[in-house]
Amino acid sequence: MSAAQKLGPSSAKLRLDDKDIDLPIFIGSEGEKAIDVTKLRAETGYVTLDSGYMDTGACTSAITFLDGELGILKYRGYPIEEIAEKSSFLESSYLVFYGKLPSESEYKAFVQRIASFDDIPEGIKQQIKCFPKTAHPMAVLSANLVSLSAWNEDLCTQDLNKDQKDTAIAQLMGQIKVMAAYAYRHSQGKDFIKSDKSLDYCSDFVYMMTGDKNVKKEVAKALDVLLILHVDHEQNCSTSSVRMVGSSKANIFATISAGVDALWGPLHGGANQAVLEMLQEIKDSGKGYEAFLAEVKDKNSGSRLMGFGHRVYKNFDPRAKIIKVACDSVLQTLGVQDPLLDIAKGLEAVALKDEYFVARKLYPNVDFYSGIIYRALGIPTNMFTVMFAMGRLPGWMAQWKEMVEQPGFKICRPRQIYTGDTHNHYVAIKDRK
Ligand SMILES: CC(C)(COP(=O)(O)OP(=O)(O)OC[C@H]1O[C@@H](n2cnc3c(N)ncnc32)[C@H](O)[C@@H]1OP(=O)(O)O)[C@@H](O)C(=O)NCCC(=O)NCCS
Structure with a gap:
């Protein structure tokens, strides 16, 4: 099955500066819904503001579908x-x-x-x-x-x-x-x-x-x-x-x-290296899981539980599930015993029960176990x-x-909302304070 369907309402109503505007609705082939704002600025003078592109669909694409809430990933269906x-x-x-x-x-x-x-x-x-x-x-x-x-x-x-x-x-x-x-x-x-x-x-x-x-x-x-x-x-x-x-x-x-x-x-992608370095540090320092997690939960520490969390997945990353199983099987087949795997599993178990990670829906991502397999396969960390x-x-x-x-191909060029100074005048360098 393919092709985006046009289901549901065909437009969204936006009331702006006492004017009603109709914005087309676009529905993808897996039911994902979007409001098409390509004409918004031309019609209203407004742009959308979405730093980090949290809610922005930058393109339509028929390559990969992922549902972060349900933990689904498909290539070409x-x-x-x-x-x-x-x-x-x-x-x-x-x-x-x-x-x-x-x-x-x-x-x-x-x-x-x-x-x-x-x-x-x-x-x-x-x-x-x-x-x-x-x-x-x-x-x-x-x-x-x-x-x-x-x-x-x-x-x-x-x-x-x-x-x-x-x-x-x-x-x-x-x-x-x-x-x-x-x-x-x-x-x-x-x-x-x-x-x-x-x-x-x-x-x-x-x-x-x-x-x-x-x-x-x-x-x-x-x-x-x-x-x-x-x-x-x-x-x-x-x-x-x-x-x-x-x-x-x-x-x-x-x-x-x-x-x-x-x-x-x-x-x-650099997280896979960072995960291994983190696991090694936990091993070398002898820090318990709770102590390490307390550190990553402290916003002032600047550290994070690497290999955990994802912008889109708010559930298990399906790739992480496959890698975790593969990890056990590869290490067993190759007869490798890696203490870092035990640390990773222990850390995961404690984190998944911890209110901080539960409330923020932070689960292991693709990078959490991949490094351990690479290591077992003889691939160096860097x-x-x-x-x-x-x-x-x-x-x-x-x-x-x-x-x-794609028809209508255009250079990608986001807009911004300027928040800087507005009325400066040039002062010669010798006269500047
Ligand atoms: C992947 C990642 C960048 C997604 O970031 P994001 O969607 O912008 O989410 P945020 O950074 O806004 O995080 C949301 C909240 O969860 C916390 N959080 C997210 N990931 C966390 C992590 N790995 N460890 C500790 N806290 C984490 C944030 O501090 C934030 O908390 P707050 O709401 O109290 O401020 C982020 O989860 C992360 O840094 N993970 C570790 C790096 C990693 O594994 N990257 C590979 C991704 S495949």
Whole structure:
């Protein structure tokens, strides 16, 4: 089922300055309701004010649906639970980007095309080597992605045609894996390892990072599921950044690099690294859960329970539920015993009963357990957010493609309400107090 329906009232009445205005109502295919304010300023002189975009629908989109109250997430109408169990990262990437599950031949061609982008330009390899070894791999990744524009002028034209878009998704998915692995190798002072096309996507990534070709199938599968869970999440901070930057018709490499930058922040994708650091700190300090939670509840402490809370989910994040189960199973399969998993579980149990978290509907999010799996799989902490970026890339690409292909495409440009000084006059510097 698809297509937004026009159900219910067709307009909302707004009374403003003794004038009645009709604002169209838009109802999405899952029943989400919106008041269309695109003509509000022209008709009334007013704009809407919504800092943090708490109640703003910035676009219509047919890619991902999520219901934060019920804890539902679907890619192109398919429940995340089904996709995580039955699909693969590359297939779900195809699904979000092209809007349908691929046929066998379409899938094979897509996988082969991604695998054909198994190397990066020599100049980018040199660029990686110029970074200090202590550089965060997200900095290296972001710089590398935008640098790709210098080697791919053909994909930097203003409006890409279908073939160019097909190339862009395959190329970026192939090359992000190489760049991510090489950023890590460099941080370890190790030589780069050539990608091996005979390996599946995740095994090849682990191989390029570690040099071990015998990647356990459980490890590759667990990584694949983690990537699936990160593929898209509608208009989050990094995706909105991608749409914002892409709306200026910046090239696709600059656009995706902007997504990586937004993702890096600890309130967004950077939270997975922050969770691990927090769990480690609890372990090292020997602080009890109650004492730690008292700290995060104290607004003056400046600290938060990382991996908890979400702008949209006011219930369990369905991805967190899948990851928690996967976490137990991966650690058991690999025979890993991680005291940080016990701390995470203990912390979660106490927090979920704590009035502060209950009243604010704060539940574990996707980042709460993902770091523990990454750790068990041998992925170092500073690579966690890079893994998130690899997973989210197809979502960013799909959202960008949808935006540029939508009729009535416009540059994104919010308004503001000015609150500064109004009547200043210039004073020469020598006369200023
Ligand atoms: C995700 C997040 C940024 C959402 O923020 P938001 O929608 O703007 O919600 P707010 O920051 O307004 O939080 C609402 C209330 O819950 C509290 N809160 C939210 N997340 C909290 C957390 N993780 N720990 C402690 N308190 C938290 C806020 O202090 C605020 O309390 P108040 O109403 O008494 O002022 C926020 O929950 C957070 O910082 N979580 C930790 C970082 C994280 O895991 N990010 C990954 C998201 S996938």
